[in-house]
Amino acid sequence: MEWTPIWLSLKLAAITTMILMLIGIPLAYWLSRRSSWLKVVIEAILTMPLVLPPSVLGFYLLLSFSPNSFFGRWLLEYFNLSLVFSFEGLVVASVIYSLPFMVSPVKSALAHLPASLAEASYTMGKSKLHTFYRVQLPNIKSSLWTAIVLTFAHTLGEFGVVLMIGGRLEGSTKVASIAIYDAVDNNQYHEANMYSLILFAITFVIVILVFVFNKNAMRGPLE
Amino acid sequence: MISINIQKNIKTYKGRYRLTVADSFPAGSVTKVYGPSGIGKTTFLRIIAGLSTPEQGKIVVHGQTWLDTAAGINMSPQERKAGFVFQDYALFPNMTVREHLQYASTDELLISRLLTMGRMESFDSHKPQHLSGGQQQRLAILRALAQRPKLLLMDEAFSALDDELREDLITDLKIILKEFETTTIIVSHHAQETLGFADRSLKID
Numbered sequence: 001m002e003w004t005p006i007w008l009s010l011k012l013a014a015i016t017t018m019i020l021m022l023i024g025i026p027l028a029y030w031l032s033r034r035s036s037w038l039k040v041v042i043e044a045i046l047t048m049p050l051v052l053p054p055s056v057l058g059f060y061l062l063l064s065f066s067p068n069s070f071f072g073r074w075l076l077e078y079f080n081l082s083l084v085f086s087f088e089g090l091v092v093a094s095v096i097y098s099l100p101f102m103v104s105p106v107k108s109a110l111a112h113l114p115a116s117l118a119e120a121s122y123t124m125g126k127s128k129l130h131t132f133y134r135v136q137l138p139n140i141k142s143s144l145w146t147a148i149v150l151t152f153a154h155t156l157g158e159f160g161v162v163l164m165i166g167g168r169l170e171g172s173t174k175v176a177s178i179a180i181y182d183a184v185d186n187n188q189y190h191e192a193n194m195y196s197l198i199l200f201a202i203t204f205v206i207v208i209l210v211f212v213f214n215k216n217a218m219r220g221p222l223e
Numbered sequence: 224m225i226s227i228n229i230q231k232n233i234k235t236y237k238g239r240y241r242l243t244v245a246d247s248f249p250a251g252s253v254t255k256v257y258g259p260s261g262i263g264k265t266t267f268l269r270i271i272a273g274l275s276t277p278e279q280g281k282i283v284v285h286g287q288t289w290l291d292t293a294a295g296i297n298m299s300p301q302e303r304k305a306g307f308v309f310q311d312y313a314l315f316p317n318m319t320v321r322e323h324l325q326y327a328s329t330d331e332l333l334i335s336r337l338l339t340m341g342r343m344e345s346f347d348s349h350k351p352q353h354l355s356g357g358q359q360q361r362l363a364i365l366r367a368l369a370q371r372p373k374l375l376l377m378d379e380a381f382s383a384l385d386d387e388l389r390e391d392l393i394t395d396l397k398i399i400l401k402e403f404e405t406t407t408i409i410v411s412h413h414a415q416e417t418l419g420f421a422d423r424s425l426k427i428d
Contacts, residue, residue, distance in 0.1 A: 116313035119274050122300040123307040124327045124370055134326070138317035 001194045004171055005179035009199070012087070012162075012175060013155040016094040017102075020151050023095070024102030025144075029132060031103065032110035047104070049097045058164025061093050065165065085167050090175070093165045094155045101150040109143030110136060142214045149210045153203050224250055225374065225406055229270055229280030229290075235261045242266060242277075246425055250285065253400070253407040255421035257414075258428050264410040265310065267427065268376040271408070272307050273300035284374060306372030306405070308380040312363040314351035320362055321347040327369035337365040340395045342388075356383040361392065368399060375400065377409040381416045393420045 027046075031039055049057055065083035066072045075081045083089030113136060121131040137144065159177040166173030168182060176195050183192035225248040233242050242263035248254055256264050269275040271282060273289065276297060282290040289298045315323060320343055324334040338344045341361040351359055360383040367375060381389045397420070400407055408425075411417045 114311060114313065116309045116311055117315060119272075119300070120307065120309060120313035120315075120366075121326075122274070123272050123303070123305055124366075125301045125304045126326075127301060135315050135317070139315065141317075 001191050002179070005174050005176045005195065006198055008087070008172075008174065009156050009176040010202070012090055012094060012158075013152045015091050016098055016155045017148055017152045019091070019095050020098060020102040021148065024099060024147070024151075025106055025137075028103045028106035029110060029136075031107045047100050050100045054097070054158070054160025055164060057097060058093065058161040061096065061161065062164050065089055065092070084165065085169060085173060087166070087172050090162055090166045090173055093161050094158060097158065097161045098151045098155050101154050102147045105143045105147040105150065106140065109140035113139060145210050145214060149206055153206060156199065156203060224248070224285065226281070226283045227271065229267070229277040229282065231263070231266065231270060231275070231277035231280070233263050233266055235263075237261075242427070244425075244427060248406055248408065249423075250406055251401065251404055252423055253397075253409065253417075253421045255417045255424040256408060256410045256427060257412070257424060258426055260412070262427050264427055265378055268307070268378055268408065268410060271374070272305045272376055273298060273303045274307075303374075304370060304372060306367035306370060306375040308360075308363045308367045308375075308377040310378040310382075312351070312359050314359055314362060314366075316351055319348050319350055320354070323362055323366045324369045327366050328371075330369075333369065333371075337369060340399065341365045341392070357385065357388060360384060361388075364392070364396075368396075368403075371403050372405055373403075375405050375407040377407065379410060379412065381411070381420075382413075389416070390419065396420070 031043055062084065063069060064071050065075075067076050067082060067084070072083065075083060081088065083092055117135055117139065118128075118131050121135050122128075126134070157177060158175070159181070162173070162175055163178055163181075166175075166178075168174045168178050174182070176199055180192045180195045180199075183189070183195065227248070228245040229242070231242045233240055240263070244267055246254075256267065258264055266275055270277050270280070270290075277290075277292065279292050280290055281288070281292070284303075288294075288296050289303050290296060315326070318326060320338070321334065324337060328334060335344075338347055341364065343358065343361060343365065346354060346358060351362065354362065360380065364377070364380055367377075381392075384392065399405075409417055409421060
């Protein structure tokens, strides 16, 4: 059994989760503030990956990233970057695909936090950024963990989008979920079983850790 | 001297209503604000703190204009730094009693003094969820005082305190408010609650 697909899956999930923490948390904060029509439309777009078949999303991303498209050509000309059949492409696709898993729990938790908490901080002269890091974020810790775990686990198990964008290039885009599919396709059930067991074990350990970490929280970490 | 003249449209269960308040508050005074439920007493405090903006109005605090809708002046809550005791206390679940006060002030001597005044010394490492309702309310008052505010706004700030504790706290509060030269506006539904604390009153109706 090759370990590269497992390593690639973990690397992809870790990079995607880190990028989504940087993008998704500020986005969730913005969405949790007073609602507007623009926010409703943006939130609907962000939620689309939850309901769209992964192959549909993967197909449109493939068209967008292709060197024949305006965006793909622009990336290639100005950055010498091709997102089709590359690890970088997998990262971009995973960020789009897993975005709602980071944004939704954080946005919901921020929206349910009493407004008076932040207001109390403002009246003490603290900026919005200071208030966010010292008051709001620490008080949605369990939801934040939920978002991080869901994003990581969801990216780890990605198949449809990854297959459409990355194909199955050994060492660069053939992640564990595709390795399982390939092994089954070639009647290598023992190998498929090994990959599956490892993915199962990694995911189980992560979820257990979150439950242990949040054992004193009022709600379960996945609520 | 604090001069307030504001008008704001608010929604009540009876329909739309125009909250109008015009009054001057002598420096260092304690004013009790009272009136029927839902009339806009809390909104009045929020407007003063900068947490809500009226359609029209002017607020001048010790010669500094905090709000002047005609001139387009509207200082942020961070610039106004009014001490605010929220009706729901607005305590931070992630912080201990001492951390609440340290969040508002770096003066450790003042923090120790406030903890003693609020009889909270032995609870200083407790988080709000491990405090009684009365202790939480005292902490909210102490936190607002920790920043030595020129203006203290209190929304039903004594409602969870028993008579003995409230009377003791009022005695200490009067001393510290005089020392800080703080002007106080307190919203209360019950006349008994502010007895011995407020020296003037304002009715909103």
